[in-house]
Amino acid sequence: MLRSIVLSNPKKRNALSLAMLKSLQKDILHEAESQDLKVIVISAEGPVFSSGHDLKELTDEQGPDYHAEVFRTCSEVMMMIQNHPVPVIAMVNGLATAAGCQLVASCDIAVASDKSSFATPGVNIGLFCSTPGVALGRAVPRKVALEMLFTGEAMSAQEALLHGLLSRVVPEERLEEETMRIARKVASLSRPVVSLGKAAFYRQLAQDLRTAYHLASQTMVDNLGLPDGQEGIKAFLQKRKPVWSH
Amino acid sequence: MLRSIVLSNPKKRNALSLAMLKSLQKDILHEAESQDLKVIVISAEGPVFSSGHDLKELTDEQGPDYHAEVFRTCSEVMMMIQNHPVPVIAMVNGLATAAGCQLVASCDIAVASDKSSFATPGVNIGLFCSTPGVALGRAVPRKVALEMLFTGEAMSAQEALLHGLLSRVVPEERLEEETMRIARKVASLSRPVVSLGKAAFYRQLAQDLRTAYHLASQTMVDNLGLPDGQEGIKAFLQKRKPVWSH
Amino acid sequence: MLRSIVLSNPKKRNALSLAMLKSLQKDILHEAESQDLKVIVISAEGPVFSSGHDLKELTDEQGPDYHAEVFRTCSEVMMMIQNHPVPVIAMVNGLATAAGCQLVASCDIAVASDKSSFATPGVNIGLFCSTPGVALGRAVPRKVALEMLFTGEAMSAQEALLHGLLSRVVPEERLEEETMRIARKVASLSRPVVSLGKAAFYRQLAQDLRTAYHLASQTMVDNLGLPDGQEGIKAFLQKRKPVWSH
CATH class of the missing domain: 1.10.12.10 (Lyase 2-enoyl-coa Hydratase, Chain  A, domain 2)
Known part of the structure; x- marks a missing residue:
């Protein structure tokens, strides 16, 4: 069995609010121990895969304890993917930034359309992408990660493939087909x-x-x-x- | 504020003599804690970015204590770049060999002209590039590093980009413009x-x-x-x- | 002196049976301390470089103690390559799968013909390539390794070069010439x-x-x-x- 998890708040660019993170956590953990579950595919509605944290949750009105909960929950989601008993595949069709880029980097396999792009632009708004850097720094060479982190500039899908952030890049019209082909292959295994x-x-x-x-x-x-x-x-x-x- | 450090001994192929290393150390440390300093760019005069250590300092006339000081100082310079509070960018236009290649690998970001090349040719003269291998082995896949270390053969700028040693490769005439664009971007950040x-x-x-x-x-x-x-x-x-x- | 080790059981696709592993171990260790030995080249007869373990040795008739001996011996061969005093070069002309792919990943330098390909297809037969994953995971980015391990699909020589599994890819007719050029270069060193x-x-x-x-x-x-x-x-x-x- 293949489980599909869809980030479905395109109006908010699929921001990883605390509520969204907790929902993602629940979806990923749901029947994780069921022997029927074989593979998870995470995708998103709309032109932005995910824009990362919801900045409204990071103002000083919420305060450091709330902030800490946001980052702890986010880190738990990312580690949960790696610790999950079945492979987790990201299917990306669009822009993935900050914690959205971290989510792609944290999946076991990542397939993207050629129009996708990836960035860690936190420095532009005074919030260095330190937690995304944990996943990014383990996926690509360090100079590649550092340039993304220091300049905030986006990397194309082709560059991301070249540097190990993605497993496969295909034209948009073939994205679902190719992702499902890999997912079905994984689902056919023991x-x-x-x-x-x-x-x-x-x-x-x-x-x-x-x-x-x-x-x-x-x-x-x-x-x-x-x-x-x-x-x-x-x-x-x-x-x-x-x-x-x- | 952007600080520019220029290796300016082109007649000696910008060899990293002990004096040059100490001067580089001083330049890198200079007002490191000043909140005005935002980014450092290291470049070089002449067709060779740097040819590495000054071999005249490595003969047995100087003896092991002197040799140890040379390598200790060099290692300190390289670690200082990583430990420095602001990003350090290498701007490379030409050949970078041995400790010169190590210097490029040690910077946070490296931009090079397409005519640049990179080598760790110590084996040719009976001195394996072990200290350059520390930085190189953390920047590129290990087989790429080992082939450079064992054969001493040069790698083109395009290959260096592909394997993560460089952040960006541009035609020579655009090298300064592109490097400065990135440096100004970093300097505009907090x-x-x-x-x-x-x-x-x-x-x-x-x-x-x-x-x-x-x-x-x-x-x-x-x-x-x-x-x-x-x-x-x-x-x-x-x-x-x-x-x-x- | 250059030592050439040839996997020469093409009828069995150069399977790394326990006997083959012990023979390889003996060949690699042979006069390892001789100062005349400068470089080792491992190649193979036939269209398959190596298909990995001999599956007939992994049925439950042999039992866990025998299985443990197979994997322990294989791991020792792979570590021996890294611990060997001289560089070990893989010359690959064809398919390298499972422990065969691990052998390529474990060599210091790997040269392949452009018709070669690489896979870790153990999942297809219910035996995840966990030991090959040790070498593969240290040679290429983790997403590249994971896609190979989870899908069992082959990677072309060009992709393997791109991701750091190979040092050099050449047309088949130039494979020996290029490998020997590198080997002779290494043999000319101290x-x-x-x-x-x-x-x-x-x-x-x-x-x-x-x-x-x-x-x-x-x-x-x-x-x-x-x-x-x-x-x-x-x-x-x-x-x-x-x-x-x-």
């Missing part, structure tokens, strides 16, 4: 296998090489111990399609 | 905001994701507590230009 | 200098910036203390070719 692999990938990435190989080798052995691990190999050796247990 | 963001970016990059988000979220809250943080958001909501406190 | 530099590069890459510069600065001083370090600099200042001690 969920326990994909979940095990996704968790191990992010964990080992932060480790030194020897520790990483120790973890990943154990993951391979565990994977072979899963019913779907053995079914997949048997099916391959018998030249037939595997039948996953779920 | 210095306290940019300083806070730069420091947080480099710090979080070395941390695990949860720690990084914790730091960056606190940075966002602190940023909103700055006078320029609130001024920027108010100006945006009131649809006017912000007036920074400095 | 082995103690290259070994010192290679070890320091990988070690510092995992360290924080200050620790990395401390290590690399000491490496530079040690390098200058080597006979070849001083010979190289003298030769350069005297405008003659260096004569290495080995």
Whole structure:
């Protein structure tokens, strides 16, 4: 099963208000442990994928405690994507800025139309995109991230692809088709296998090489111990399609 | 205010002798805490941006203590760029080799003319570019860095852009214009905001994701507590230009 | 001296069976400490560079202890390449999948023909490429790695070059010539200098910036203390070719 989450407040440029973040959090967590769920696709209505935080929530009238809650919730949403048992795909058709750009950078896979663009323009309004920089700095080379953060200038979809922020760029009319093709591919796989692999990938990435190989080798052995691990190999050796247990 | 630092010993290919490194250190540190300083641009006279260390200082006549001082000073200059409160931009028009290439890799932003090239050719003279490799290995993918380090062959500006060593490549006649456009843009921003963001970016990059988000979220809250943080958001909501406190 | 290691079981698509891995391990370790050895080139017979593990060794008939030995041996081979005193070059002409792709990603330099392609298709048979992901995730941006791991789709040589998995891509008819040109270049260098530099590069890459510069600065001083370090600099200042001690 594929879950589609749509940012649907185009009048407000899909701003990630605290309410929107909490709704996103709920949607992402919804039945996360259900073995039927195979992949999540996050897309948006309108010409702006997301413009980032709602600035009305960041004035000094709300005060630092409220601000802290906004950024804590936002960070939790971003980490939740990485910690989620199934792959999360961003489908982007338009402008993604600040925390909107962070959301794209935080997904496991990101497909965008060629008219999309990406920016972290916080410096223009006196609010450096420090939290977006966490996701951006882990997705692209640091000089690329720093130029975006220091100048606030937008990067085209092609440049974003070149530098690793996107997985795939297609013409607008093929965006849904290509995203769904990848999503259906992921949905056709064994969920326990994909979940095990996704968790191990992010964990080992932060480790030194020897520790990483120790973890990943154990993951391979565990994977072979899963019913779907053995079914997949048997099916391959018998030249037939595997039948996953779920 | 924009500070321009020019490597101006073209006859010696702008070699980073100990004297040159100390002069560079002094120039970079000069009034670093002045709130008027907004951005630093490092450029060079002549067809070679910098050829790296002065090899006459690395013979066995000087001995290991002198050598150690040279590399310690050089490393301090490179780290000082990263730790500096304002963005440092390299403007490169020509060849940058060894510690010269390290200097480019160490700047926050690097703009180069399309005739520029980059190399770490130390292996050719029996001195592996280990210190340049620190900066290079953090700017480009490791296989790109290793090929440069093991073969000593030069990389074109276009390849350097592709792999993240440069932020922007332009024809020679547009180099100054484009660099100054970016520098003026940075100089138009709030210095306290940019300083806070730069420091947080480099710090979080070395941390695990949860720690990084914790730091960056606190940075966002602190940023909103700055006078320029609130001024920027108010100006945006009131649809006017912000007036920074400095 | 250049050592050539050829995967030569094309009928089995050069599968990395436990026997093949042990043979590879032996070949890589063979006279590793000999000062005559300067560079290793790993290539393969037939249209498939390597298809990865031998799936017949991963059925539940062998059991978890045997599986663990396979992955431990494979991880040791990959780490051995990085820890080897001389540069290891992959010369790829065809398809490299799963642990075959991991082998390419683990080499210091990788040259491929333009008809080559790279994939981590384990998910298709219920075995996520977690150990290949260790090498892949350190060679390319994480979104690139994740798309390969989650979809199992192949990446072209040009894309692999773009994203840092390869050092160089050439037409098939020039593959050997270009690889040998690079290998001969490496073989013409001072082995103690290259070994010192290679070890320091990988070690510092995992360290924080200050620790990395401390290590690399000491490496530079040690390098200058080597006979070849001083010979190289003298030769350069005297405008003659260096004569290495080995």
